[in-house]
Amino acid sequence: MKYYLTTPIYYVNAAPHLGTAYSTFVADLIRRMKKLQGYDPVELTTGSDEHSRNVERAAKAAGKAPEEYAATIAAEFQRQWERLGIEYDHFIRTSDPRHHETVRDLFERCRRNGYVYKGSYTGQYCVNDELYINDAQPGDPCPECGRPTETVTEENYFFKLSAFQDRLLELYEKSPEFVKPDHRRNEITAFVRQGLNDLSITRTTLKWGIPAPVEGNHVFYVWFDALIAYMTAVKAEGLWPADLHLIGKDILRFHAVYWPAFLMAADLPLPKQVFAHGWILHEENKMSKSRGNVVRPGPIAEVVGVDGLRYFLLREITFGQDGSFSYDALVQRYNADLANGLGNLASRTLSMIHQYRQGRIPDSAGAGDIAAAARACTESAIDCFGQFNFSRGLEMIWSFISAIDKFIVERAPWKLAKDSAAFSQGLLDETLYTSAEALRIICVLLYPVMPQAARKIWLQLGMASAIENVRAPELHWGKLPVDQTVGTVVAVFPRLDAEPAIKKMEELEVVEKARQDVLMGKVAPAPPAQPAEGKGTISIDDFSKVDLRVGVVVAAERVKGADKLLHLKVDIGESEPRTIVAGIAEVYEPEKMVGRKVVIVANLQPRKLRGLTSQGMIVAASLEGGKPVLAGFLEDVPVGARLK
Ligand code: MSP
Numbered sequence: 001m002k003y004y005l006t007t008p009i010y011y012v013n014a015a016p017h018l019g020t021a022y023s024t025f026v027a028d029l030i031r032r033m034k035k036l037q038g039y040d041p042v043e044l045t046t047g048s049d050e051h052s053r054n055v056e057r058a059a060k061a062a063g064k065a066p067e068e069y070a071a072t073i074a075a076e077f078q079r080q081w082e083r084l085g086i087e088y089d090h091f092i093r094t095s096d097p098r099h100h101e102t103v104r105d106l107f108e109r110c111r112r113n114g115y116v117y118k119g120s121y122t123g124q125y126c127v128n129d130e131l132y133i134n135d136a137q138p139g140d141p142c143p144e145c146g147r148p149t150e151t152v153t154e155e156n157y158f159f160k161l162s163a164f165q166d167r168l169l170e171l172y173e174k175s176p177e178f179v180k181p182d183h184r185r186n187e188i189t190a191f192v193r194q195g196l197n198d199l200s201i202t203r204t205t206l207k208w209g210i211p212a213p214v215e216g217n218h219v220f221y222v223w224f225d226a227l228i229a230y231m232t233a234v235k236a237e238g239l240w241p242a243d244l245h246l247i248g249k250d251i252l253r254f255h256a257v258y259w260p261a262f263l264m265a266a267d268l269p270l271p272k273q274v275f276a277h278g279w280i281l282h283e284e285n286k287m288s289k290s291r292g293n294v295v296r297p298g299p300i301a302e303v304v305g306v307d308g309l310r311y312f313l314l315r316e317i318t319f320g321q322d323g324s325f326s327y328d329a330l331v332q333r334y335n336a337d338l339a340n341g342l343g344n345l346a347s348r349t350l351s352m353i354h355q356y357r358q359g360r361i362p363d364s365a366g367a368g369d370i371a372a373a374a375r376a377c378t379e380s381a382i383d384c385f386g387q388f389n390f391s392r393g394l395e396m397i398w399s400f401i402s403a404i405d406k407f408i409v410e411r412a413p414w415k416l417a418k419d420s421a422a423f424s425q426g427l428l429d430e431t432l433y434t435s436a437e438a439l440r441i442i443c444v445l446l447y448p449v450m451p452q453a454a455r456k457i458w459l460q461l462g463m464a465s466a467i468e469n470v471r472a473p474e475l476h477w478g479k480l481p482v483d484q485t486v487g488t489v490v491a492v493f494p495r496l497d498a499e500p501a502i503k504k505m506e507e508l509e510v511v512e513k514a515r516q517d518v519l520m521g522k523v524a525p526a527p528p529a530q531p532a533e534g535k536g537t538i539s540i541d542d543f544s545k546v547d548l549r550v551g552v553v554v555a556a557e558r559v560k561g562a563d564k565l566l567h568l569k570v571d572i573g574e575s576e577p578r579t580i581v582a583g584i585a586e587v588y589e590p591e592k593m594v595g596r597k598v599v600i601v602a603n604l605q606p607r608k609l610r611g612l613t614s615q616g617m618i619v620a621a622s623l624e625g626g627k628p629v630l631a632g633f634l635e636d637v638p639v640g641a642r643l644k
Helices: 020-035 053-061 066-083 097-112 161-174 181-195 249-265 297-316 327-356 368-386 389-413 420-448 452-461 498-519 540-544
Strands: 003-012 042-049 090-093 115-126 131-133 150-159 245-247 274-277 280-284 548-560 566-573 578-582 597-601 607-609 612-614 621-622 629-630
Touching: 003 020, 020 042, 020 274, 020 280, 020 297, 020 566, 042 066, 042 420, 066 090, 066 297, 097 115, 097 249, 097 621, 150 181, 150 249, 161 181, 161 249, 181 249, 245 249, 249 274, 274 280, 280 540, 297 327, 297 389, 297 452, 327 389, 327 420, 327 452, 327 498, 368 420, 368 540, 389 420, 420 452, 578 612
Parallel strands: 003 042, 003 245, 042 090, 245 274
Antiparallel strands: 115 131, 115 150, 548 566, 548 597, 566 578, 607 612, 621 629
């Protein structure tokens, strides 16, 4: 049986961030889980929503044509998803000519069936949400985002949304699984019960859109464009209708009201389910580009691994509800559940097999009570995952991990190993087999959530099959081949020291943000360096005159009366830390500088600034606008090391 699912088709006026990555991670998880359950084919569509006034404006601000701008950001989405190990089958760009065709086709179908008419509209419009606000007065804010609305008058084509009230209400009632979670369905039902206004689906004041097959310069309204991308992506495969549209709650109305109405009007099959998840909050607000409180997934993954991040998001946040992200909570969970919990179980089990059985899985059927616990855990975890209750499913798996830990402690294999009696040796075989077999089952269950870590443990267990091809019957107890040789034990989740780990994520985030800002055209890249006077090059001897050193900031404060300056004390391995006055205060908070490794020019002539004598200069990249990004190292380097 096929399973076709989708992520939202992301706007290209913001680069990918943790919020957009969240939906995409979960879609990747469900894709892997459905494969495990035996669905075939399982296909996932993601993509980029490239038209709209917002994108047109963003492109203009970046000094680019919308086509070029959209292509750059669409490529950034693809690059980020790849970096995060997300697997998908289709990346649909709404600027793709194939998509233009599907949109026009759907429009023609709706028109033929009598659901499209020409009218004129004057009213309040929210540019940010691409939404006409009924009943709003000039000057009213948008009820969705709070920004001021604009008054617009346009001659448009309208979609007769009002004709679908009864059919939509019938859909919600007869197919309650159409909108999930249930409380979201109740919200939508209440909204539709109030009555529906017709919807303007073309624009004449906008150029950057799909031209409508009508007289005049109409392009389609962005939502009568992006939603249809879900169909375009799998047209060739004939996979429509979708089994699941996975979205955030902010775009539920478009998916649960407009979209089924468009499809009903066109006599096309409806998707089976729309699941709206909650928001990731950061610093108590929805993480969003416009609030400026986003963090990016790449830098986090570099420190805790992609799977550390996936685990945190899925375990910490009940899927469907809002949940908070913080670096502290992330590192705490990582250490408690991954380094100590799963990671420890894996290395302990495998090391004992090496130590007591020369790396071979001993012959045993395993302990009956743990086998029963494995069956119960498998059943409940699969059931929870099937209902998209990931945090509960993971809880089940972690109670199973605790049960095995307890079992190992009770059996005390280190004592059994010292007793050569056949009974003790049999018990040792059973203990080792049981732990390894439980670990194998845990890998299969966890693979959709943590594909990379599960694969690593799987390979350390010596499993020959590719974990991505493993199907549900492999979850049965006793499938671990006896006598199989286990691999070298490597810690899958090395323990993290909270403070430096958080500092590193924050530093990498600053760099990643600066990179994305350049990409989005918010900050132009620094102009290419001009060759120095004379021949334009310097000799190695010239370069070696510059004494570049690694230092660590031991104290930092703002310089009174100078917005840009920080007064730093930097230890470069000399008897006293150096005083350095650096023009970085607009970007770097003094509190966050302490403990940070920096590069300084140590043999620069001292210079007086605001009454302080700066004994060197800190090295930073300079973006246009003078914005500094400090030079640093990904690997650990000792204080005082010289850069050559
Ligand atoms: N282009 C439309 C979607 C069209 S679908 C046919 C759009 N794009 S978006 O880039 O703004 O992405 C919105 C989606 O990103 C949300 O619905 C949600 O899935 C995800 N998220 C963005 N910020 C988020 C959080 N802070 N938290 C969780 N998800 C978030 O709307």
